[in-house]
Amino acid sequence: METNTNISITLPDGSVKKHPRGASALEVAESIGPGLAGDAVAARIDGALVDLSSKISQDRRLEIITADSEEGLGILRHSTSHVMALAVQRLYKGVQFGIGPAINDGFYYDFDLKDAISSDDLTEIEEEMERIVSEKLPFRREELSIGDARSLFESIGQPYKLELLEEIEDEKVNVYRTGDFVDLCRGPHIPDTSGLKNFKLLSVAGAYWRGSATKPQLQRIYGTAFARKKELKKYLHRVEEAEKRDHRRIGRELDLFSMDEEIGKGLVLWHPKGVEIRERIEQYWKNEHRLRGYQFVRTPHLASEKVYQRSGHIPQYEDMMYAPIEIEGERYRVKPMNCPGHIKIFQSQMRSYRDLPIRYAELGTVYRFEMSGALHGMLRVRGFTQDDAHIFCTPQQLPGEVEELLGLVDEIMGAFGYRYKAYLATRPEVSLQTATDQEWERATEALQSGLQRYGMDYSVEAGEGTFYAPKIDVKLFDALGRQWQGPTIQVDLNLPKRFEVKYIADDGKEHECIIVHRAILGSLERFVGGLIEHFGGWFPLWLAPEQVRVLPITDDHTEYAHNVRDTLRAGGIRTTCDERNEKTGYKVHSGTTDKVPYLLIVGEKEVKSGTVSVRSHDGGDEGPCALEDLMERMNKEVETKALPKNFVSDTD
RNA sequence: GCUGCUGUAGCUCAGUCGGCAGAGCGCGUCCUUGGUAAGGACGAGGCCAUGGGUUCGAGUCCCGUCAGCAGCACCA
Incomplete structure (x- = not known):
């Protein structure tokens, strides 16, 4: 005879655990290990994602979801978006909520509110979020009938939520409460706000309700969250790195x-x-x-309108074409295709x-x-x-x-x-x-x-x-x-x-x-x-606009430097010479910030031995080298279109 | 196009409460002639995006325009 106090829970590794009927997913996680329970954000029971608080009343398959998985991270971020929404609700009167999902690198929430939020306000919102985290507010799920949900969101004045409800066909919906914030939401969420430690609000921007330019525009706050501080830092570092590589900035710096x-x-x-x-x-x-x-x-850059009429470009894309130019009674268009x-x-x-x-x-x-x-x-x-x-x-x-x-x-x-x-x-x-x-x-x-x-x-x-x-x-x-x-x-x-x-x-x-x-x-x-x-501006040699810069150490070496430059040029290598009245360190610095792949330092030693001292982006200070050997090496590098060493960011 | 933010020297940016326009880099001249990521001194450089308004007085406050930026929407 089967006992009705114990149930079997099958874990992903195939092992089976006995637990009292009605045990919660979190309790099971705790029995497996406190570490797992601490990292857990949600659970999957027989394939369905649910809250950790879900009670298990029959034999089930159970998987504990942690923020280390992509899915778990999404849940963590989604929960963070709710906390942000609560913070905004506390700070601004009469907020109406749009949607607040997790996205690729973080999350956002859309708000309709009178005051414009500026990026300066993000700090204040973040501080309120920290407060909410320290309050350890539970994410409480409630299941409501569509009708009850409708009266709920009507009573708290949330027209966007009502609009979303209109499209739900199920009879029951979930709402989640976190403090005074109530959201229509499928879930799951983490158990309470104390699980959110590593988040940052990033930017604020306008976004159309439901992605449609004909609908009202809401204010969207973007943020991100990670399981660990290290990962958050790494992400922020990557964003910074991407900013440094911005082609508009480098385009100006390198005069492109x-x-x-x-x-x-x-x-x-x-x-x-x-x-x-x-x-x-x-x-x-x-x-x-x-x-x-x-x-x-x-x-030609210009063609009679007739041809674009026939091609169908005018009927299809006229609003994206430059206006016609009329010559001798005929209309011409700048070519779009x-x-x-x-x-x-x-x-x-x-x-x-x-x-x-x-x-x-x-x-x-x-x-x-x-x-x-x-x-x-x-x-x-x-x-x-x-x-x-x-x-x-x-x-x-x-x-x-x-x-x-x-x-x-x-x-x-x-x-x-x-x-x-x-x-x-x-x-x-x-x-x-x-x-x-x-x-x-x-x-x-x-x-x-x-x-x-x-x-x-x-x-x-x-x-x-x-x-x-x-x-x-x-x-x-x-x-x-x-x-x-x-x-x-x-x-x-x-x-x-x-x-x-x-x-x-x-x-x-x-x-x-x-x-x-x-x-x-x-x-x-x-x-x-x-x-x-x-x-990141460090072009491979075959593309680099300035492939080599010769740096004479003093005026005494300019003539030799010119010879080096001219030899390289004759060999088809794009070469300049920095004969400014500056120290070598300065010229090296400047050649590096200009992202020149090869800097050739020439001084007394080089003049005497008929060599050049190479400092390359790939190899650093390489010491002296015969010019012919260097040219051969560079020609090979150009021919094979060799990519710069380690051009992939180390943040990856 | 929409929403928000920002326009100050070539670049990056400071400029408090409305009271004489600032810094660093870069540029020029001079000193310095040097060995692998920034030597020193002096100097030039501004219609504070633009048009209006408030004020005794506007870089600063208000409104419009233009441009840039972020996101949204768009992308044959």
């Missing part, structure tokens, strides 16, 4: 580019050193494309299947009217140069072309030291109706088979394609582990029809051409901006 109010918003002025970097990239890009059978074309020009070149003669594939590439500068709030340094601008190309091919050739393209992606992203991940984005809900289901399917399958043929890992993002094309998006991970938008490969289902792009097949008849639209770098502006942050 600037923007000017009088030139216009979102328009980049490339300085000589920035151009130097850009040209290395362009040169490399061109070589790789030439190797793969691309031909280079150029199309390179495709129409490439198509016209393709159509300048009859094309046989024997000519295909035709691959046209252009570093094409386009202009788009991005909303002012969207602009961000070089990463989001109004005038930019796409590394655009269009592949005209037959349906049979498509998978092979995709495969080739992935090889190109791999080559180029690898050269810059990016890790990446591919995503297959399929037909979205709202999509072009002129293309048949079959065409969507065939295009998507071709992309997929290209991925498989190349052997590239990918995941499917259902419905994330553009309205006119399924696509492969490649996302990059930079040295700080941050994600960037990378290459994109799109099978265009729109333009071949609109422009009637045809070729003559082996049956002697006209067939519709496949057009693949693709960019590897995206835009030179964004790519270079991203690279600056990726490398």
Whole structure:
């Protein structure tokens, strides 16, 4: 006969523990070990996430969730957001609450309140939060019927919560109470506020209710929380590190580019050193494309509106195009896209299947009217140069072309030291109706088979394609582990029809051409901006605008320094000479802050022995070296596109 | 575009209660001629974003405009 006082609890490692019926998850955790109980934030009972206070009344599987897991950390942060909400409720009258979830690196809560919160107020809110933590207030869960919940939130004047309730279909909902703060919330939460020790409020900003620009705008406070102080510190350090790498700051410090109010918003002025970097990239890009059978074309910056009418850009994107310019009664537009020009070149003669594939590439500068709030340094601008190309091919050739393209992606992203991940984005809900289901399917399958043929890992993002094309998006991970938008490969289902792009097949008849639209770098502006942050300004030798700086110790050595410089220059190495009237330490300092990979110190010793003393970014003070040996080493470094040593941040 | 914050020397920033515009870096001249992350002295450099208002008096307070920043929304 089974005892009804004990139940069996199965732990993740398979072991079974006997506990009295009605034991709480926390009690079980305590019986396993006080350490675990202390770190516990919630529990999973038979697969469902619940509070630690949950009583277990039958045989169950139990997992104790700690803040060391991603899930547990999310719970900790979510609980912190409630504490912040309580603090705000205490400090400001008549607050209405939006939502307050955990996010990637922390949490936020949205508030509707009369007074504007500024970042100066965050300290005060943080202090109130500390107080709440020391009060050790429990997170108390209550289960209410929808009707009761509605009257509750009505009585405390929380219209946003009522709106959320409208959409819940269950009969019962949870509310959590922490002190005087009540929230509609699925949970779970940590047992009480004393478990929150390591948090920080980060910023305050506006955010639309429910993410919709037509809805009211609330004030959002962002914060983060961690299980351990060390992790919080590490995170804050990483944020700082990212700030130091900000391409706008480094762009100014290294004199790479600037923007000017009088030139216009979102328009980049490339300085000589920035151009130097850009040209290395362009040169490399061109070589790789030439190797793969691309031909280079150029199309005008301005075109008659007719072509964008036909392409569909005007009906679809007019609000993001620059206004028309009227000449001789005809309206012209600054080009927002390179495709129409490439198509016209393709159509300048009859094309046989024997000519295909035709691959046209252009570093094409386009202009788009991005909303002012969207602009961000070089990463989001109004005038930019796409590394655009269009592949005209037959349906049979498509998978092979995709495969080739992935090889190109791999080559180029690898050269810059990016890790990446591919995503297959399929037909979205709202999509072009002129293309048949079959065409969507065939295009998507071709992309997929290209991925498989190349052997590239990918995941499917259902419905994330553009309205006119399924696509492969490649996302990059930079040295700080941050994600960037990378290459994109799109099978265009729109333009071949609109422009009637045809070729003559082996049956002697006209067939519709496949057009693949693709960019590897995206835009030179964004790519270079991203690279600056990726490398933190320490470019690999092949890209560095100033590869070598010669530092003569006194005036007596300038002549020798000039010889060294000129020899290097003759060898194709970008070299300058710092002949300022300063001490060597000063010149080394200045060469380092200017992020020059090689500093060559030349003094009495070097003049006599005909050497240079090398100080490199990778190797530090390396001592004397014969110039020819150094040149050989640098040439090799340039040729192999060697990445700087340890350019990955040590905070990772 | 929306909400909030910020505009002071080329850059980073101080400027108290409304009372003569400041520092460091950088730049120039001079001294110094030196050995691996900042030698010294002197000097130039400002319509305090901009237009209005309050005031005896505005960098400072109020309103508008412009620009930048953060987030949201947007991103062929």
